Amino acid sequence: MRGRLLLFLLLAVAAASPASAGKSGFSESLTPHFQLFHQSAFGATGLPLELERIHNRLRLDLAMFVPWMAKERVKILLYANRNAFLSGECRPPSWSNGIAFIEERLVCTFEQPPKRKLLHVLSHELTHLFFESYWAEEHRKPPAWLNEGLSMLEETDPADIENSDWYQAMPNLVAGSVIQMPDFVNLSPTQNMGGKESVALWYVQAYSVVYFLYRRHSRQQFFNFCAQMRQGKEFPKALWLVYRYPSMDRFESAWKNWLKLPETQKHFRPQAPSASAEAPDASGRPRLKSSSFPDFGYRSILPQDR
Numbered sequence: 523m524r525g526r527l528l529l530f531l532l533l534a535v536a537a538a539s540p541a542s543a544g545k546s547g548f549s550e551s552l553t554p555h556f557q558l559f560h561q562s563a564f565g566a567t568g569l570p571l572e573l574e575r576i577h578n579r580l581r582l583d584l585a586m587f588v589p590w591m592a593k594e595r596v597k598i599l600l601y602a603n604r605n606a607f608l609s610g611e612c613r614p615p616s617w618s619n620g621i622a623f624i625e626e627r628l629v630c631t632f633e634q635p636p637k638r639k640l641l642h643v644l645s646h647e648l649t650h651l652f653f654e655s656y657w658a659e660e661h662r663k664p665p666a667w668l669n670e671g672l673s674m675l676e677e678t679d680p681a682d683i684e685n686s687d688w689y690q691a692m693p694n695l696v697a698g699s700v701i702q703m704p705d706f707v708n709l710s711p712t713q714n715m716g717g718k719e720s721v722a723l724w725y726v727q728a729y730s731v732v733y734f735l736y737r738r739h740s741r742q743q744f745f746n747f748c749a750q751m752r753q754g755k756e757f758p759k760a761l762w763l764v765y766r767y768p769s770m771d772r773f774e775s776a777w778k779n780w781l782k783l784p785e786t787q788k789h790f791r792p793q794a795p796s797a798s799a800e801a802p803d804a805s806g807r808p809r810l811k812s813s814s815f816p817d818f819g820y821r822s823i824l825p826q827d828r
Contacts (some may be wrong), residue, residue: 540788548599557595561602562633572637573598576645580652580676583736586745597628597649598644607632619643622651624658642677649673660752666710668751669731670725684738684789688729693790696781700727703774707757723765734777 548559553570555577560566601607608614612630614621620631620643629647634640650673657664678686701724711721736744745762750760758770764814767773780786
């Protein structure tokens with residue numbers, strides 16, 4: 523959560539901090555980098571090891587933003603189910619699968635099958651925690667597209683990233699219209715976008731743009747770009763200083779050209795028709811599957827179910 527709502531939630535968590543969670547039905551497990559509080563007696567089976575694997579992976583990409591992540595523990599509050607999560611101390615919004623608190627260095631979520639989904643949620647929220655703490659050092663917040671795009675990118679191990687739902691949603695960007703870059707970088711899907719399909723498009727585009735900036739360029743460039751943005755540089759200025767794109771139009775063209783490259787598209791799986799798929803529009807392009815906001819974080823938004 524962001525802004526005033528984040529402050530409210532932090533106060534709510536402070537009133538019942540994880541330090542006292544064990545007294546109210548939570549057990550504690552310690553790892554080198556996590557303090558895990560789990561409500562279910564068997565819910566944490568194997569999870570401490572998985573958390574350390576996630577941490578090792580995230581550290582490769584994010585340690586340059588948050589050097590403290592190598593030595594300091596993050597708290598994880600794992601509820602037994604969604605109802606317990608929604609009514610618990612973290613006070614999440616009703617659509618949330620997880621929530622991160624920067625000052626508390628705390629992530630709250632709940633057990634949910636399959637386990638892969640829980641690991642994606644944890645990776646996503648931990649990325650928010652680490653990345654936003656970098657911006658908070660300068661009393662700033664990252665742009666929504668950059669914050670969400672990076673968190674989606676880090677849900678998946680790089681060795682398997684082309685199989686992720688987000689990567690496999692990118693054919694919609696190739697086949698359909700994209701949000702023009704000057705509009706895209708100033709939009710927030712929770713504040714000034716109403717249509718389900720437009721919000722879905724924004725999330726896929728955020729993932730894709732961050733993928734292009736980070737995976738198709740160097741880590742150092744991405745860090746320098748974020749540093750320029752954190753200093754208050756506007757997006758076009760930061761693009762020029764770090765990536766040498768002279769305009770947003772030139773950057774958008776380069777990104778679109780990358781989407782159309784055979785080396786990019788060779789990882790796209792064939793999209794077979796499905797009874798639940800929406801009908802193509804007049805141009806024959808498949809539409810993004812309609813999906814309510816609770817589905818966006820960790821469920822498929824491909825044109826059809828798989």
